[in-house]
Amino acid sequence: MGSSDVVIRRATPLDHDTLASLIAAAYATLDDERYDREALVAAMPLMSRPNPLLLACGTYFVAELDGEPAACGGWTREEPGTGKVKEGVAHIRHFAADPRFARRGAASALLRHCLSQAHAAQIERMMSQSTLPAEPFYAFAGFRRLKIVEAKMGEGVVLPVVLMERAIP
Numbered sequence: 267m268g269s270s271d272v273v274i275r276r277a278t279p280l281d282h283d284t285l286a287s288l289i290a291a292a293y294a295t296l297d298d299e300r301y302d303r304e305a306l307v308a309a310m311p312l313m314s315r316p317n318p319l320l321l322a323c324g325t326y327f328v329a330e331l332d333g334e335p336a337a338c339g340g341w342t343r344e345e346p347g348t349g350k351v352k353e354g355v356a357h358i359r360h361f362a363a364d365p366r367f368a369r370r371g372a373a374s375a376l377l378r379h380c381l382s383q384a385h386a387a388q389i390e391r392m393m394s395q396s397t398l399p400a401e402p403f404y405a406f407a408g409f410r411r412l413k414i415v416e417a418k419m420g421e422g423v424v425l426p427v428v429l430m431e432r433a434i435p
Protein backbone atom coordinates (compact mmCIF):
# COMPACT_ATOMS: atom_id res chain seq x y z
CA MET A 267 0.00 0.00 0.00
CA GLY A 268 1.39 3.42 -0.93
CA SER A 269 1.32 6.67 1.00
CA SER A 270 -1.37 7.93 -1.44
CA ASP A 271 -3.78 5.91 0.72
CA VAL A 272 -2.95 8.08 3.72
CA VAL A 273 -5.52 10.72 4.68
CA ILE A 274 -4.14 13.63 6.69
CA ARG A 275 -6.26 15.86 8.92
CA ARG A 276 -5.51 18.49 11.53
CA ALA A 277 -5.53 17.22 15.13
CA THR A 278 -7.69 18.90 17.77
CA PRO A 279 -7.90 18.58 21.57
CA LEU A 280 -10.79 16.11 20.96
CA ASP A 281 -8.17 13.64 19.62
CA HIS A 282 -6.52 13.47 23.04
CA ASP A 283 -7.65 9.99 24.12
CA THR A 284 -7.17 8.36 20.71
CA LEU A 285 -3.69 9.82 20.33
CA ALA A 286 -2.81 8.94 23.93
CA SER A 287 -3.23 5.24 23.01
CA LEU A 288 -1.42 5.65 19.69
CA ILE A 289 1.57 7.52 21.15
CA ALA A 290 1.86 5.16 24.14
CA ALA A 291 1.91 2.14 21.79
CA ALA A 292 4.47 3.81 19.50
CA TYR A 293 6.83 4.85 22.28
CA ALA A 294 6.62 1.41 23.91
CA THR A 295 8.70 0.21 20.92
CA LEU A 296 11.62 2.43 21.94
CA ASP A 297 13.19 -0.28 24.04
CA ASP A 298 16.65 0.05 22.55
CA GLU A 299 19.92 -1.17 24.06
CA ARG A 300 21.47 2.26 23.34
CA TYR A 301 19.22 3.80 26.00
CA ASP A 302 19.81 3.57 29.69
CA ARG A 303 16.81 1.47 30.75
CA GLU A 304 16.18 3.35 33.97
CA ALA A 305 16.22 6.73 32.19
CA LEU A 306 13.91 5.41 29.46
CA VAL A 307 11.39 4.11 32.01
CA ALA A 308 11.55 7.42 33.92
CA ALA A 309 11.09 9.46 30.72
CA MET A 310 8.21 7.40 29.37
CA PRO A 311 5.28 9.06 31.24
CA LEU A 312 6.20 12.51 29.88
CA MET A 313 7.39 11.35 26.47
CA SER A 314 4.47 9.08 25.69
CA ARG A 315 1.49 11.32 26.31
CA PRO A 316 -0.05 13.85 23.93
CA ASN A 317 0.97 17.46 24.48
CA PRO A 318 -2.24 19.55 24.83
CA LEU A 319 -0.47 22.62 23.41
CA LEU A 320 0.44 20.69 20.26
CA LEU A 321 -3.11 19.31 19.89
CA ALA A 322 -4.43 22.87 19.90
CA CYS A 323 -1.69 24.54 17.83
CA GLY A 324 -3.16 23.98 14.33
CA THR A 325 0.03 22.44 12.91
CA TYR A 326 -0.26 19.01 14.54
CA PHE A 327 -1.87 16.29 12.41
CA VAL A 328 -3.31 12.80 12.32
CA ALA A 329 -2.58 10.46 9.39
CA GLU A 330 -5.30 7.89 8.83
CA LEU A 331 -4.98 4.57 7.04
CA ASP A 332 -8.01 2.37 6.40
CA GLY A 333 -10.07 5.02 8.26
CA GLU A 334 -8.05 4.57 11.47
CA PRO A 335 -5.47 6.89 13.08
CA ALA A 336 -2.12 5.42 12.02
CA ALA A 337 0.32 8.20 12.90
CA CYS A 338 0.47 11.68 14.39
CA GLY A 339 2.97 14.51 14.34
CA GLY A 340 3.42 18.13 13.49
CA TRP A 341 5.67 21.16 13.46
CA THR A 342 5.98 24.41 15.36
CA ARG A 343 8.18 27.47 15.23
CA GLU A 344 9.00 27.02 18.93
CA GLU A 345 12.07 25.03 19.84
CA PRO A 346 11.14 21.94 21.92
CA GLY A 347 11.89 22.45 25.58
CA THR A 348 12.82 26.14 25.42
CA GLY A 349 9.97 27.74 23.46
CA LYS A 350 12.53 29.90 21.63
CA VAL A 351 11.67 31.09 18.12
CA LYS A 352 14.22 31.83 15.39
CA GLU A 353 13.25 33.44 12.08
CA GLY A 354 12.92 30.93 9.22
CA VAL A 355 13.41 27.86 11.43
CA ALA A 356 10.78 25.33 12.54
CA HIS A 357 10.78 22.09 14.51
CA ILE A 358 9.24 18.69 13.97
CA ARG A 359 7.14 17.75 16.99
CA HIS A 360 6.09 14.47 18.59
CA PHE A 361 5.89 12.04 15.67
CA ALA A 362 4.51 8.59 16.40
CA ALA A 363 3.13 5.71 14.36
CA ASP A 364 0.81 3.02 15.70
CA PRO A 365 2.93 -0.19 15.55
CA ARG A 366 -0.01 -1.94 13.82
CA PHE A 367 0.57 0.44 10.88
CA ALA A 368 4.38 0.58 11.03
CA ARG A 369 6.35 0.89 7.77
CA ARG A 370 3.29 1.69 5.69
CA GLY A 371 4.34 5.24 4.96
CA ALA A 372 1.88 7.02 7.28
CA ALA A 373 4.51 8.94 9.24
CA SER A 374 6.53 9.92 6.18
CA ALA A 375 3.39 11.16 4.40
CA LEU A 376 2.78 13.28 7.50
CA LEU A 377 6.36 14.52 7.48
CA ARG A 378 6.08 15.56 3.81
CA HIS A 379 2.85 17.38 4.70
CA CYS A 380 4.63 19.27 7.50
CA LEU A 381 7.55 20.23 5.23
CA SER A 382 5.21 21.50 2.54
CA GLN A 383 3.16 23.52 5.05
CA ALA A 384 6.28 24.96 6.62
CA HIS A 385 7.58 25.91 3.16
CA ALA A 386 4.34 27.82 2.52
CA ALA A 387 4.94 29.63 5.84
CA GLN A 388 8.42 30.82 4.70
CA ILE A 389 10.32 28.31 6.82
CA GLU A 390 13.73 27.55 5.31
CA ARG A 391 15.16 25.07 7.80
CA MET A 392 13.41 22.25 9.66
CA MET A 393 14.98 20.81 12.81
CA SER A 394 14.20 17.56 14.56
CA GLN A 395 15.18 16.02 17.86
CA SER A 396 14.98 12.38 16.87
CA THR A 397 14.87 9.44 19.20
CA LEU A 398 17.84 7.15 18.51
CA PRO A 399 15.78 4.46 16.71
CA ALA A 400 13.92 7.04 14.58
CA GLU A 401 17.09 8.50 13.02
CA PRO A 402 16.76 6.36 9.81
CA PHE A 403 13.17 7.58 9.44
CA TYR A 404 14.31 11.23 9.36
CA ALA A 405 17.36 10.38 7.23
CA PHE A 406 14.98 8.79 4.71
CA ALA A 407 13.22 12.18 4.54
CA GLY A 408 16.45 14.07 3.88
CA PHE A 409 17.41 15.12 7.41
CA ARG A 410 21.06 14.99 8.41
CA ARG A 411 22.53 14.41 11.84
CA LEU A 412 24.07 17.45 13.52
CA LYS A 413 24.92 16.00 16.93
CA ILE A 414 23.64 14.03 19.88
CA VAL A 415 22.06 16.24 22.56
CA GLU A 416 20.57 15.53 25.96
CA ALA A 417 16.81 16.16 26.03
CA LYS A 418 15.26 16.93 29.39
CA MET A 419 12.31 14.59 30.00
CA GLY A 420 11.02 15.80 33.35
CA GLU A 421 12.74 16.47 36.63
CA GLY A 422 16.25 15.02 36.63
CA VAL A 423 15.67 12.78 33.59
CA VAL A 424 17.63 13.21 30.37
CA LEU A 425 17.72 11.05 27.26
CA PRO A 426 20.11 11.31 24.32
CA VAL A 427 18.38 12.40 21.11
CA VAL A 428 19.76 13.13 17.65
CA LEU A 429 19.57 16.78 16.64
CA MET A 430 18.86 16.76 12.89
CA GLU A 431 18.05 19.30 10.21
CA ARG A 432 17.15 19.67 6.58
CA ALA A 433 16.76 22.64 4.31
CA ILE A 434 13.34 23.35 2.83
CA PRO A 435 14.14 24.48 -0.70
Ligand SMILES: CC(C)(COP(=O)(O)OP(=O)(O)OC[C@H]1O[C@@H](n2cnc3c(N)ncnc32)[C@H](O)[C@@H]1OP(=O)(O)O)[C@@H](O)C(=O)NCCC(=O)NCCS
Binds near residue numbers: 296360364369370399
Ligand atom coordinates in the same frame (compact mmCIF):
# COMPACT_ATOMS: atom_id res chain seq x y z
C1 LIG B 1 9.63 6.76 13.66
C2 LIG B 1 8.17 6.37 13.33
C3 LIG B 1 7.26 7.58 13.55
C4 LIG B 1 8.12 5.91 11.85
O1 LIG B 1 6.77 5.62 11.50
P1 LIG B 1 6.34 4.75 10.21
O2 LIG B 1 4.95 5.14 9.81
O3 LIG B 1 6.59 3.32 10.48
O4 LIG B 1 7.39 5.25 9.13
P2 LIG B 1 7.27 5.14 7.53
O5 LIG B 1 6.53 3.88 7.15
O6 LIG B 1 6.77 6.41 6.98
O7 LIG B 1 8.83 4.95 7.15
C5 LIG B 1 9.40 5.60 6.02
C6 LIG B 1 10.83 5.16 5.86
O8 LIG B 1 11.60 5.56 7.00
C7 LIG B 1 12.59 4.54 7.30
N1 LIG B 1 12.25 3.92 8.60
C8 LIG B 1 11.11 4.06 9.30
N2 LIG B 1 11.19 3.36 10.45
C9 LIG B 1 12.41 2.76 10.45
C10 LIG B 1 13.09 1.89 11.35
N3 LIG B 1 12.52 1.50 12.51
N4 LIG B 1 14.32 1.43 11.03
C11 LIG B 1 14.91 1.79 9.87
N5 LIG B 1 14.32 2.62 8.96
C12 LIG B 1 13.09 3.10 9.26
C13 LIG B 1 12.50 3.52 6.17
O9 LIG B 1 13.37 3.94 5.13
C14 LIG B 1 11.04 3.65 5.75
O10 LIG B 1 10.82 3.25 4.42
P3 LIG B 1 10.62 1.66 4.10
O11 LIG B 1 9.62 1.12 5.07
O12 LIG B 1 10.11 1.66 2.66
O13 LIG B 1 11.97 1.03 4.26
C15 LIG B 1 7.71 5.16 14.22
O14 LIG B 1 8.64 4.10 14.09
C16 LIG B 1 7.55 5.47 15.68
O15 LIG B 1 6.49 5.91 16.12
N6 LIG B 1 8.61 5.23 16.51
C17 LIG B 1 8.52 5.37 17.96
C18 LIG B 1 8.35 6.82 18.39
C19 LIG B 1 9.47 7.70 17.87
O16 LIG B 1 10.65 7.42 18.01
N7 LIG B 1 9.06 8.80 17.24
C20 LIG B 1 9.97 9.77 16.68
C21 LIG B 1 10.05 10.90 17.63
S1 LIG B 1 11.41 11.96 17.27
